[in-house]
Amino acid sequence: MSAVSHPAPRLAIVVPCYNEEEVFAYCQQELSALLYTMVQDQMIQPDSFLLFVDDGSRDTTWEQIKDACAENACVQGLKLSRNEGHQSALLAGLAAADPQADAIVSIDADLQDDINAIRRMVEAYRTGYEVVYGVRESRQTDTWFKRTSAEGFYKLMAVMGVRQVFNHADFRLLSRRALDNLLRYPERNAYIRGLVPLVGFASTEVHYARGVRTAGESKYPLRKMLALAMEGITSMTITPLRLIASLGFVICLFSLVAAFYVLVMKFTDNTVEGWPSIILSIFFMGGVQMLSLGIIGEYVGKIYLETKQRPRFHVESFLKHLTDTSSGL
Ligand code: UDP
Ligand code: MG
Numbered sequence: 001m002s003a004v005s006h007p008a009p010r011l012a013i014v015v016p017c018y019n020e021e022e023v024f025a026y027c028q029q030e031l032s033a034l035l036y037t038m039v040q041d042q043m044i045q046p047d048s049f050l051l052f053v054d055d056g057s058r059d060t061t062w063e064q065i066k067d068a069c070a071e072n073a074c075v076q077g078l079k080l081s082r083n084e085g086h087q088s089a090l091l092a093g094l095a096a097a098d099p100q101a102d103a104i105v106s107i108d109a110d111l112q113d114d115i116n117a118i119r120r121m122v123e124a125y126r127t128g129y130e131v132v133y134g135v136r137e138s139r140q141t142d143t144w145f146k147r148t149s150a151e152g153f154y155k156l157m158a159v160m161g162v163r164q165v166f167n168h169a170d171f172r173l174l175s176r177r178a179l180d181n182l183l184r185y186p187e188r189n190a191y192i193r194g195l196v197p198l199v200g201f202a203s204t205e206v207h208y209a210r211g212v213r214t215a216g217e218s219k220y221p222l223r224k225m226l227a228l229a230m231e232g233i234t235s236m237t238i239t240p241l242r243l244i245a246s247l248g249f250v251i252c253l254f255s256l257v258a259a260f261y262v263l264v265m266k267f268t269d270n271t272v273e274g275w276p277s278i279i280l281s282i283f284f285m286g287g288v289q290m291l292s293l294g295i296i297g298e299y300v301g302k303i304y305l306e307t308k309q310r311p312r313f314h315v316e317s318f319l320k321h322l323t324d325t326s327s328g329l
């Protein structure tokens with residue numbers, strides 16, 4: 001539940017851009033207009049701003065960002081030295097916006113996500129929420145392939161035990177406090193939409209219909225989507241390692257059942273000499289080896305999780321009587 005309501009925030013909208021020359025002008029125009037009306041409506045502070053991150057584009061994206069910064073006081077630009085990928089570009093932008101803003105929204109440059117949902121996100125923030133997830137109501141405008149593969153991906157992640165909001169990508173609002181806590185995750189291979197739920201704090205969702213890309217092509221071809229899926233699974237969970245152990249256990253059990261069958265065959269004289277012992281040892285040893293691998297995997301997984309050095313907790317409030325000296329705290 002939401003706790004205390006927040007005053008009108010200084011809002012930052014962070015937009016990662018990779019080869020987005022076709023959509024940049026439109027995106028900047030739309031988002032500036034939105035900021036302007038939200039300032040007029042006194043929903044956000046007048047010094048709210050847009051922060052465009054150029055993720056090593058090879059087209060004129062950066063030149064356009066530079067021009068926009070020169071012309072418009074509410075635009076900031078951050079250029080990465082090379083293409084680092086969407087998640088890293090987004091983190092770079094969030095880290096740069098964090099010290100300057102009270103609430104930070106991230107959105108893709110192609111504006112497939114409905115920018116009017118940002119108003120609702122800020123309203124939710126004002127009522128006290130610290131994390132507001134943008135959730136796609138329908139994906140009718142996505143191709144059949146994109147829709148099925150993306151939804152399949154979310155389901156697979158859920159089976160693997162990764163907690164994330166269904167049909168939510170990286171369109172969200174974070175309070176500065178939630179973002180500060182998110183930035184405490186030092187891992188290199190960050191899967192942001194899996195990390196945000198780990199941060200906690202009062203959260204809610206706003207729903208919207210996802211539109212088509214304004215212009216240009218998707219910068220997420222199948223290759224990058226599969227890479228993101230692999231990244232999501234291997235960076236968030238050690239379930240695949242556990243599956244090896246379970247499979248090994250199942251094969252061991254199966255070899256016991258098979259042993260019964262083989263013995264029956266042997267005593268009914270239906271086998272050739274040597275077959276029972278060979279077939280049983282193949283099954284049994286296969287199972288034992290896989291189970292052992294799984295046990296080793298369990299330790300490897302522990303080492304892996306330790307190396308991430310993730311924060312153990314996120315403090316929401318800390319109550320103490322400053323005048324009370326007997327508490328020991
Ligand atoms: N993007 C990025 N670096 C990359 C690939 C994509 O910063 O290497 C940005 C891109 O400019 C866009 C966002 O990530 O703002 C999402 O990309 P896109 O809209 O192409 O993905 P899709 O909606 O097709 O999944
Ligand atoms: Mg898109």
